[in-house]
Amino acid sequence: MSDWIALDRIATRPLPDRAVALVDGHALDHAAFRDRVEAWRDAFAARTGQPWAPYFDDAVAFAAALYGAWHAGKTVYLCGDNLPETVSRLRSEVDGFAGDGFSGDDVVVAAADNPGREAWTPLDEDTTRLVVFTSGSTGDATAIDKRLSQLAREVEALQATFGAALGDSVVHGTVSHQHIYGLLFRVLWPLASGRAIAPRVFFHEEIVAALDRPALLVSSPAHLKRMPDSLDWSNARIHLRAVFSSGGALLQDAAATASRLLGVTPTEIYGSSETGGIAWRQWHDNAPVWHALPDVDWRIVDDHLEISSPHLPTRQWWRSEDRAESDGRNGFRLKGRADRIVKIEERRVSLGALERQLLAMPEVAEARVLVLPETRTQLAAVIVPSAAGAAQLAADGRRVFARVLHDALASGQDAVARPRRWRFVDALPMNAQGKVREADLRALFRPERPQPDWLSREDAKADLEIVLDPELAVFDGHFPQIAILPGVAQLDWAVRWGREAFAMPPRFLRMENLKFQRVLRPGTRVRLHLEWQQAKSALVFRYQSEHGAHASGRVIFGEDAA
DSSP: OOOOOOGGGTTSSOOTTSEEEEETTEEEEHHHHHHHHHHHHHHHHTSOOSEEEEEOSSHHHHHHHHHHHHHTTOEEEOOSOOOHHHHHHHTTTOSEEEETTOOSTTEEOOOOSOOOOOOOOOOOTTTOEEEEEEOTTTSSOEEEEEEHHHHHHHHHHHHHHHGGGTTTOEEEESSOTTSHHHHIIIIIHHHHHTOOBOOOOOSHHHHHHHOSSSEEEEEOHHHHTTOOTTSOOHHHHHHEEEEEEESSOOOHHHHHHHHHHHSSOOEEEEEETTTEEEEEEOOSSSSOOBEEOTTOEEEEETTEEEEEOTTSSSSSOEEEEEEEEEOSSSOEEEEEESSSEEEETTEEEEHHHHHHHHHTSTTEEEEEEEEEOSSSOEEEEEEEEOHHHHHHHHHHOHHHHHHHHHHHTTTTSOGGGSOSEEEEOSSOOOOTTSOOOHHHHHHTTSOSSOOOEEEEEOSSEEEEEEEOOTTOGGGTTSOSSSOOOOHHHHHHHHHHHHHHHSOOOSEEEEEEEEEEOSOOOTTOEEEEEEEEEGGGTEEEEEEEETTEEEEEEEEEEEOOOO
8 A cells, every 4th residue: 555645745746656647447546646736726816816616526736726725725615506696705805716607817726737746845734725515503604614624634543443444445435525525535536546536436336336446435325225136246246345424314224225235334424514523333233332532532411412623723622512422431332413504315405594585586485395204315395375375376287387496406406405395384383372383284294195106097087096094194193103094085086186186066965875894004005096977977986906896885976066
């Protein structure tokens, strides 16, 4: 393995025998990488501005621009994306941009002249700065100013904790280097340790194909919890020396599946943009504790985790919004957040900021955003439309109106951080004290009936299939000891879906031959047969499953009375 180089000395002199990256399967040596850094240093040095925001899809291209800017004495702003709203917001913070997707006079490009090979002065750890952004406790985009000394101490802590087992592994990753976790694990730590940086991989098939030599994988729970058994993971079990995961909790089942397929137990890293890395854990038992990284001290005050760390601006105690408890020995367990910052697909999302963005729209009078804890955690929004919004909702329908609001969030939020489910109400639900409770908001998203799968639809006959989700609100209280689908719900569904399938008269007259032969339980897959007998103005329905007949009957309709 290559010798360790401190972060302040990465580009001080060329090292032809040291690999920096894999480019098209071939090694890019340190001397060639340093040439790129020098080209960027000269380009940044020719510009008068101080703060700059580079964005590159490629991690090595970003690393060269980062060190070029630092050696030109610039402050680098780490932008997580190059969306229009992000760029617009940053224009008031920075003097210009570099990299992919930018245009204009405030964009710097690498110098074209051939660089020299003279030695450079090491960077000053206290004045070399990186600015990252986080939602923070207020929900607004907050700039976090980091010195190189903080980043250097964190990289040294990672090497001290995990480096001995990694050797000269190639560094693969599914996460972006434009966020602090990816920057540390896919750029700064590899540069210091001499491990080659591989191009970012997105799909599991790409991961399998790339693992042809000793490697480590920098990933996220989103990738690890969706690993398919259908792929041949034998190369991973042979070559992977470590798997890192951060950005959200990795649940036990996902950790166990990843361990089985990859041959190594994922190492989770806990931290934030403000704090840097705090602790790590692995799922070897049912309740793993978090172990602090070297030189990170922690304590629990008023149920909150507090830390003192060299990865912070000072060694003063920093109070987090994470609730925690000690394991009684040398570790701690997390008990959830105390604020309204949530993790959605490893993205830190402020519910308050989303609500403010929605309230700024002319179509919205009131808004609440919440998390629905489903198989894949989803964001949901409850909206009270304004007068203009109500008119638009009436004219265009719920689906189109929801898309209008969803798309209006796109300039500042990527798809993961936007609500996927919407409810439009005349007023927010309130209890007797006039408070809006999250439980009441969540109840709005529990459907009364399942989504039908139409198997056939003809002029007078239709067949559909439904699955009785146990979470359907219609099961509430019917009965406490054993849940069954109420007969009135079966009748209501048959009529509702009958109206979707056929042109039926509006007025209900009576029911005939109504029979309930067998109860319907949660989880049952049911087929509903509908027949419209126009001559008799009758809707005939029949519920069946693999257990046999459940219910049947006939509903008679007529025209409105004069």
